[in-house]
Amino acid sequence: MERVSRRDFFRLSGIAGAMGLVHWIRPASSPLGIVSLAHASGSQLTFAYVSDSHLLVRKGYDKEHRFTRALKKAVTDVNSMSPQPEFVLFGGDLAQLGLKEELDLGKGILSELKPKLYMMVGEHDWYHDMGEAWKGLFGEDRYSFDRKGIHFVVLNSVIVEDYWTGSKMTPMERMLFMAQLDNPRGNPFTVGPEGREWLKSDLAKVSKDTPVVVFSHSPLYKYYKRWNFWTDDAAEVQALLSPFANVTVIHGHTHQALVNRIGSITFYGMLSTAWPWPYAPEGLPELTRQMDRADPFNQFDGCGWGEAAFSQQGEADKVYNLWDREPMAVFYKDVKAGAIPGQPDRLHSGSSY
Amino acid sequence: MARHISLPRFLFALAAVLLLGMMAVAEVGEVAYLGEASGSDLPGLGEGIRAIPMCDGETRLIVDVPGVSAGEPMPEPVAREVAGLLWKRYQEMQETSGEILLAHGKEHTQREMMIWDTELKRVVDEGYRLFHSPELGSNGVSCDMCHPDASNTHPETYPKFQTQLKKVILLRDMINWCIENPLEGPKLNEDDARMKALEAYILWARKGVPMEDGKH
Numbered sequence: 177m178e179r180v181s182r183r184d185f186f187r188l189s190g191i192a193g194a195m196g197l198v199h200w201i202r203p204a205s206s207p208l209g210i211v212s213l214a215h216a217s218g219s220q221l222t223f224a225y226v227s228d229s230h231l232l233v234r235k236g237y238d239k240e241h242r243f244t245r246a247l248k249k250a251v252t253d254v255n256s257m258s259p260q261p262e263f264v265l266f267g268g269d270l271a272q273l274g275l276k277e278e279l280d281l282g283k284g285i286l287s288e289l290k291p292k293l294y295m296m297v298g299e300h301d302w303y304h305d306m307g308e309a310w311k312g313l314f315g316e317d318r319y320s321f322d323r324k325g326i327h328f329v330v331l332n333s334v335i336v337e338d339y340w341t342g343s344k345m346t347p348m349e350r351m352l353f354m355a356q357l358d359n360p361r362g363n364p365f366t367v368g369p370e371g372r373e374w375l376k377s378d379l380a381k382v383s384k385d386t387p388v389v390v391f392s393h394s395p396l397y398k399y400y401k402r403w404n405f406w407t408d409d410a411a412e413v414q415a416l417l418s419p420f421a422n423v424t425v426i427h428g429h430t431h432q433a434l435v436n437r438i439g440s441i442t443f444y445g446m447l448s449t450a451w452p453w454p455y456a457p458e459g460l461p462e463l464t465r466q467m468d469r470a471d472p473f474n475q476f477d478g479c480g481w482g483e484a485a486f487s488q489q490g491e492a493d494k495v496y497n498l499w500d501r502e503p504m505a506v507f508y509k510d511v512k513a514g515a516i517p518g519q520p521d522r523l524h525s526g527s528s529y
Numbered sequence: 530m531a532r533h534i535s536l537p538r539f540l541f542a543l544a545a546v547l548l549l550g551m552m553a554v555a556e557v558g559e560v561a562y563l564g565e566a567s568g569s570d571l572p573g574l575g576e577g578i579r580a581i582p583m584c585d586g587e588t589r590l591i592v593d594v595p596g597v598s599a600g601e602p603m604p605e606p607v608a609r610e611v612a613g614l615l616w617k618r619y620q621e622m623q624e625t626s627g628e629i630l631l632a633h634g635k636e637h638t639q640r641e642m643m644i645w646d647t648e649l650k651r652v653v654d655e656g657y658r659l660f661h662s663p664e665l666g667s668n669g670v671s672c673d674m675c676h677p678d679a680s681n682t683h684p685e686t687y688p689k690f691q692t693q694l695k696k697v698i699l700l701r702d703m704i705n706w707c708i709e710n711p712l713e714g715p716k717l718n719e720d721d722a723r724m725k726a727l728e729a730y731i732l733w734a735r736k737g738v739p740m741e742d743g744k745h
Contacts, residue, residue, distance in 0.1 A: 237668055241669075273669075357677045471693070473710075
């Protein structure tokens with residue numbers, strides 16, 4: 177859970193890549209001290225993610241929107257990675273209100289990414305037209321692929337029970353109802369029976385010692401139901417994943433650095449490019465090293481993008497590239513050992529924030 | 530409730546008699562105050578005349594609400610005027626009766642408390658609506674995006690020296706900063722009913738929540 181400065185991190189990543197060695201650097205006892213490469217040989221894979229851009233397109237607003245600016249910033253950052261990641265995963269909530277114009281804008285910006293892009297759907301992309309525009313632009317909402325000995329699965333985990341037919345909501349009323357995080361009448365996310373059946377048959381083809389990485393928009397565990405930091409059928413999904421030796425779940429929606437481990441499954445939350453959510457008042461996994469409160473006067477603070485690097489065994493080290501802060505690295509070794517991180521520093525929080 | 534029934538008796542010895550003509554007719558906007566009556570045996574009321582029960586549970590306020598037929602709900606602004614009249618007259622009755630220690634000498638009636646709670650809820654609900662709506666800004670952003678359940682607003686920490694603004698500010702100054710910057714909207718006047726509603730919602734939602742650095 178130590179940190180390495182942004183400058184050193186990129187420099188050392190570059191060295192690791194240039195030397196053809198397996199990626200991972202980790203700082204020794206001193207955060208700015210000697211670093212060593214964790215895995216000496218074997219296959220390596222690093223991917224980047226960008227998530228939760230919440231793009232807004234509104235009539236009468238013709239400036240470049242702050243959320244548009246933020247997504248472009250992430251794309252520029254990923255394109256400047258050296259070496260380039262194997263691929264980029266977009267973690268869902270490309271749009272704010274699921275409008276075709278918002279999704280089109282997002283697709284245009286993401287098309288500038290140099291690495292291959294994989295898309296995942298979030299509730300903000302889905303509930304205006306039940307995924308029609310999104311699927312038209314990006315294809316299936318659940319699929320899997322294999323890269324360098326790792327099996328990757330992309331899920332649609334934002335399925336909720338129908339609340340709109342009985343109450344005769346218009347598509348936009350349905351979307352707005354879903355878009356409100358603190359909606360006390362909201363329904364919990366699920367992967368759903370159909371999604372679980374699909375996952376079961378997909379995983380049936382994969383040997384149990386193959387590293388598995390699952391992408392889901394919602395966390396595949398139960399953190400805080402009131403804000404839908406939650407997947408209601410998480411236990412059933414975890415049961416499908418638990419026979420595998422090493423599983424990593426990377427999820428969006430929570431807009432914060434978040435770490436959890438249940439059995440052999442490690443969970444990481446993704447950052448948003450648009451805004452950070454505060455940590456929920458209860459349910460925070462104890463393995464999480466919390467981001468300090470964001471500075472509201474800096475649009476980019478608490479936001480950013482991230483990377484995950486995998487050993488041959490599928491052990492993932494994770495870096496949160498927080499804009500205007502030092503990156504936060506989370507190491508598999510520490511998570512597996514159950515190392516409880518310290519509290520966030522309070523150098524700039526306090527009552528004046 | 531029983532303790533309050535004696536009150537209007539003093540004021541209105543001739544129960545069940547309309548006091549029309551005995552008291553000056555006061556125009557209050559569209560609503561005309563006609564007087565009070567108690568007891569159940571009221572004479573027939575004319576078109577637009579209403580007898581509305583007061584907080585003591587016995588007396589009725591007689592008002593003329595032109596253009597609103599019997600049985601029809603009063604329009605919201607008219608109903609607010611009538612509510613204001615009810616409260617004003619009830620207070621006057623209490624004072625005239627000699628039992629003026631409203632808060633300390635008497636229990637509040639259920640009806641009083643219901644009215645106060647309803648009024649509070651109305652303002653808080655309006656604040657909740659504004660907090661969850663993009664209408665205060667121009668770019669579609671709303672307060673709740675960064676502050677679900679008004680989290681991270683910390684109203685109890687104001688007034689404080691806001692380091693980024695380099696001066697001491699109140700909660701309303703920070704609300705206006707958010708309206709002008711993330712929401713890209715025009716700032717509200719300090720006495721704007723919308724500002725009061727936003728403050729009311731934030732303070733209501735955060736009441737009793739402990740301050741925790743780095744968290745909600």
